[in-house]
Amino acid sequence: xxxxxxxxRADLHMHTKASDGLPTVRELLNHVARLGxxxxxxxxxxxxxxxxxxxxERRHEYPFDIVPGAEISSAAGHVLALWISGPVPANLSxxxxxxxxxxxxxxxxxxxxxxxxxxxxxxxxxxYTLNVKVLSMARLDAIEVHNAGIVVPGANILARLLARRAGxxxxxxxxxxxxxGIGCGITRFPGRTGADLRRAILQGTTQAEGxxxxxxxxxxxxxxxxxxxxxxxxxxxxx
Numbered sequence: 001x002x003x004x005x006x007x008x009r010a011d012l013h014m015h016t017k018a019s020d021g022l023p024t025v026r027e028l029l030n031h032v033a034r035l036g037x038x039x040x041x042x043x044x045x046x047x048x049x050x051x052x053x054x055x056x057e058r059r060h061e062y063p064f065d066i067v068p069g070a071e072i073s074s075a076a077g078h079v080l081a082l083w084i085s086g087p088v089p090a091n092l093s094x095x096x097x098x099x100x101x102x103x104x105x106x107x108x109x110x111x112x113x114x115x116x117x118x119x120x121x122x123x124x125x126x127x128y129t130l131n132v133k134v135l136s137m138a139r140l141d142a143i144e145v146h147n148a149g150i151v152v153p154g155a156n157i158l159a160r161l162l163a164r165r166a167g168x169x170x171x172x173x174x175x176x177x178x179x180x181g182i183g184c185g186i187t188r189f190p191g192r193t194g195a196d197l198r199r200a201i202l203q204g205t206t207q208a209e210g211x212x213x214x215x216x217x218x219x220x221x222x223x224x225x226x227x228x229x230x231x232x233x234x235x236x237x238x239x
Contacts (some may be wrong), residue, residue: 077113
């Protein structure tokens with residue numbers, strides 16, 4: 001196993017004004033550059049990849065790797081689509097969503113499986129929480145086991161147990177919707193580049209760690225967020 005200082009740090013889950021985040025794409029990229037703590041990032045706006053692709057085209061302007069991605073709303077919860085080159089349809093079944101991501105050469109990560117908004121309470125328990133074979137049949141590549149924005153006690157612990165039971169790789173992400181949340185959840189991997197990260201996910205050598213968002217960022221997001229932004233906001237999300 002590589003020494004700790006040979007492990008890269010990636011934040012694989014963050015949002016911009018192109019969906020329901022607060023920063024523009026350029027603000028997000030410049031903030032990550034100022035932080036200087038991340039080797040790889042993925043911009044994963046809800047059900048759209050255009051802002052992430054805009055950032056990817058400018059990756060040579062920044063001292064970190066950029067993975068184009070999106071957070072796809074499948075019929076069984078949210079899936080992070082990483083290394084994609086175009087849109088992935090929403091509201092498909094979990095296997096159909098994963099297949100659409102793989103068709104683009106991407107990697108599919110089940111996001112925050114125990115987020116309260118995913119219906120993991122009372123009547124609407126996703127099938128994969130009862131039968132992990134659903135996950136293997138869907139051909140997922142990994143499960144997000146640390147999500148820094150989660151407020152439900154024990155949700156990240158349950159996600160780790162689910163990944164262990166399913167025998168899947170793990171990732172961590174901030175799910176940042178504000179600049180202050182970026183880097184609060186990370187994926188550790190042998191190497192420093194996006195190619196190293198991709199290899200680590202596929203080989204099961206990633207680790208996930210982090211903390212919760214600062215309280216001020218929960219406040220800023222809840223106070224300023226406008227959900228379900230339409231395409232008219234894409235121009236605003238860019239510089």
